[in-house]
Amino acid sequence: xxxxxxxxxxxxxxxxxxxxxxxxxxxxxxxxxxxxxxxxxxxxxxxxxxxxxxxxxxxxxxxxxxxxxxxxxxxxxxxxxxxxxxxxxxxxxxxxxxxxxxxxxxxxxxxxxxxxxxxxxxxxxxxxxxxxxxxxxxxxxxxxxxxxxxxxxxxxxxxxxxxxxxxxxxxxxxxxxxxxxxxxxxxxxxxxxxxxxxxxxxxxxxxxxxxxxxxxxxxxxxxxxxxxxxxxxxxxx
Numbered sequence: 533x534x535x536x537x538x539x540x541x542x543x544x545x546x547x548x549x550x551x552x553x554x555x556x557x558x559x560x561x562x563x564x565x566x567x568x569x570x571x572x573x574x575x576x577x578x579x580x581x582x583x584x585x586x587x588x589x590x591x592x593x594x595x596x597x598x599x600x601x602x603x604x605x606x607x608x609x610x611x612x613x614x615x616x617x618x619x620x621x622x623x624x625x626x627x628x629x630x631x632x633x634x635x636x637x638x639x640x641x642x643x644x645x646x647x648x649x650x651x652x653x654x655x656x657x658x659x660x661x662x663x664x665x666x667x668x669x670x671x672x673x674x675x676x677x678x679x680x681x682x683x684x685x686x687x688x689x690x691x692x693x694x695x696x697x698x699x700x701x702x703x704x705x706x707x708x709x710x711x712x713x714x715x716x717x718x719x720x721x722x723x724x725x726x727x728x729x730x731x732x733x734x735x736x737x738x739x740x741x742x743x744x745x746x747x748x749x750x751x752x753x754x755x756x757x758x759x760x761x762x763x764x765x766x767x768x769x
Contacts (some may be wrong), residue, residue: 534662535562539571539597541589541735548642549584549612549678552651554577563750568592570750572600575607577711581662583609584654585632587623595630602631602669607637610660612633612654619696633661685732686712686724694724701730707760711753713737732760 535552538561542544549560563578565571569592575583582740583601586592598609609632613625616637624635634657639646686693708731712719716734719725727734733756 534559534582534659535580536560536658536705537563537565537571537574537583539565539568539583539589540586541566542586544642545586545638545726546762549654552654553584553658555651556655556659561656565750568594568597571597571753573757574750574752575601576605579605580607582658584612584658585609585627587611587615587627589612595626598627598630598632599669599671602666603671606631606666606668608633608664608666610654610657610661612638614638614640621645624675631666633666645766666736676722684708684710684712686714686719686725686726688712692724694719694726694729697726697731698729705730707732709733709735709756710745711735711737711758732763 535557536559538546538549538553540549543566546566547563550564552560565574565654571583571585572579572592585598587596589597592600594611594613598611601607601609611624611627611632611634613623613635614637627635630727636650636654636657638651641647644650660671684693684697688696691699693710693712697710700706700708708726710726710731710733712734713736714724715725715736716721716725735753735756
């Protein structure tokens with residue numbers, strides 16, 4: 533199964549892209565982002581196999597999001613845009629310079645007769661590019677961005693999130709936000725209360741994710757990461 537993150541500021545186009553991609557049984561949309569800032573955060577968190585990226589978005593455009601993703605967690609990125617690539621030739625070159633592996637022009641309207649052919653091209657490109665080995669691209673003039681606030685799961689092999697949080701706080705104290713489908717009550721019952729060993733926040737991840745669920749948890753996660761990023765934490769007494 534090829535896991536895809538869809539990035540577009542239009543809810544209608546996100547749903548349209550999801551519908552097209554999941555018309556192929558080998559593709560699964562695992563997340564949706566409404567702007568470049570959300571795309572960078574979700575690419576880090578969800579670790580998709582491929583990202584489809586719009587260009588013109590608020591807060592952070594597609595070019596900047598591509599640069600950040602390729603500097604931090606490189607993944608094949610297919611640009612999907614309604615921009616007329618014949619008239620604005622710089623879009624394709626700028627996207628590929630940033631790190632995108634492919635650029636596709638979306639028909640202006642869903643009712644466009646070319647949409648069926650576009651669906652086939654999009655599915656084909658995403659499947660093809662999922663096998664491309666991309667490389668880390670440091671941002672010009674900057675070191676690669678690193679998250680100031682680690683997002684920690686609870687249920688992990690070899691070392692659970694509770695123990696990982698305990699060790700981080702004992703060696704290099706840093707704000708930690710736990711993102712897990714395990715409820716706080718279940719954590720306490722299992723002796724895995726991460727708040728007691730140093731985590732600052734818990735974001736509850738639904739066991740079955742819907743589009744609305746992804747949007748809600750994305751907003752909550754970004755808000756809590758921003759809120760905790762400036763907090764000075766100390767080693768437990």
